[in-house]
Amino acid sequence: MEFKRVSVIGLGYIGLPTAAVIASRGIEVVGVEINQKAVDTINRGDIHIVEPDLDIVVQSVVATGKLKATLEVEPAEAFMIAVPTPFKKGNADQNSPDLSYIESAAKAIAPVLEKGNLVILESTSPVGATEKLAQWLKEERPDLSFPQDVGSQADINIAHCPERVLPGYVLQELVSNDRVIGGISSACSEKAKALYSTFVRGECIITNARTAEMAKLTENSFRDVNIAFANELSVICDKLQINVWELIKLANRHPRVNILTPGPGVGGHCIAVDPWFIVDSCPEEAKIIKQARLVNDAKPHYVVDQVLSAADEFKKPVIACLGLAFKADIDDLRESPALQIVETLCTNSEASLLAVEPNIHELPSSLAEKGVELVSFSQAIERANVIVVLVDHKEFRAADKTTLARKVVIDTRGIM
Ligand code: SAJ
DSSP: OOOSEEEEEOOSTTHHHHHHHHHHTTOEEEEEOSOHHHHHHHHTTOOSSOOTTHHHHHHHHHHTTSEEEESSOOOOSEEEEOOOOOEEOOSTTOOEEOOHHHHHHHHHHGGGOOTTOEEEEOSOOOTTHHHHHHHHHHHHOTTSOOOOSTTOOOSSEEEEOOOOOOTTOHHHHHHHSOEEEEESSHHHHHHHHHHHTTTOOSOEEEEEHHHHHHHHHHHHHHHHHHHHHHHHHHHHHHHHTOOHHHHHHHHTTSTTOOOOOOOSOOOSSSTTTHHHHHHHHOTTTOHHHHHHHHHHHHHHHHHHHHHHHHHTTOSSOEEEEEOOSSSTTOOOOTTOHHHHHHHHHHHHOOSEEEEEOTTOSSOOHHHHTTTOEEOOHHHHHHHOSEEEEOOOOHHHHTSOGGGGTTSEEEETTSOO
């Protein structure tokens, strides 16, 4: 099965690297994006997102004409949908997935679909979303047949193949990770496997669409639950006056124990979102998964309380917050517990606030407007009496710890 022309719908953190990697294999790729600025940037050979080495790959495939970005969907043999699936923010303890971007993508693809085409849903999705995608396409194109069950043969092939790459390592992981491929029918799975085999060196494992959907949600929920365990331990240890980092190191010496690392909360666009898709489908059954979300979401508030009571000891408190990104060594501040903590401190404290974030040059307006200053590590240590470690960036890990001797240090990452 040869693919000459592939379309990727949504050129964001997953779609753009996927489009560029496929194009680098010599396949013509048409990337579809609703954001005109992103289209122009990509067609100039530049990128609008931060991911190591992606600029080099995009520049080269745009220069050779293998990748172009457009606003309008064009005919292709395969369509890969990589659009966001956020949740509709509800109450703090109930969030439902918003599939409207997938629905819009389906409506955009439908007019150009031809017999034999393959449509792949890459976006992280609740169980049943791939079947819904098939339904939306069918409503738009009653002239074509769509797969119903595992044994069916149809004009259009539909599969779910969730992305599983780690931000910061996307180009390596896109190629080296194993892929779970869940076709609505066996024929869909085989066709999708043929497409992924053009650029994936890991194994492509076939299952059905519902299992593939659940596999992705399970991976991120597994991590969320395990981080919640570590976060809960950190709060228990504070109360019992035990050093949680030493405790975890000791417990992890057991050959069958591997506790993750506590932190200021769980950020990013996946781990704090995906477990809710399982809770939304099975609210009565998903007890641990839901509780883990609540434990991790409560951690930033716990850190704020710790900082406020430390600052209370000073007449003129100066608080330095080390790190704003959602995890180490990246510049991504979106959905970051560190940012949430600094924003809350701005509102709840009279203290002067300093922020150190080696990966950005300018503070987000939510902090700049409230008088937070972006300073260097050494300036922060000199001026602050309370130091809060929020992200374990390499610069902080390498810092000379003796400079902190006379400070109150709240180390949410255990690096000091
Ligand atoms: N974190 C901790 N303690 C830990 C590990 C992580 O507090 O021991 C925090 C991080 O600081 C961060 C958050 O969890 O705030 C998430 O970071 P992460 O590195 O665990 O994951 P992401 O969100 O960058 O990427 C995840 C990955 N999923 C898994 O590792 C199971 C990635 O493979 C997925 O492709 C991605 O979600 C996604 O797109 O779903």
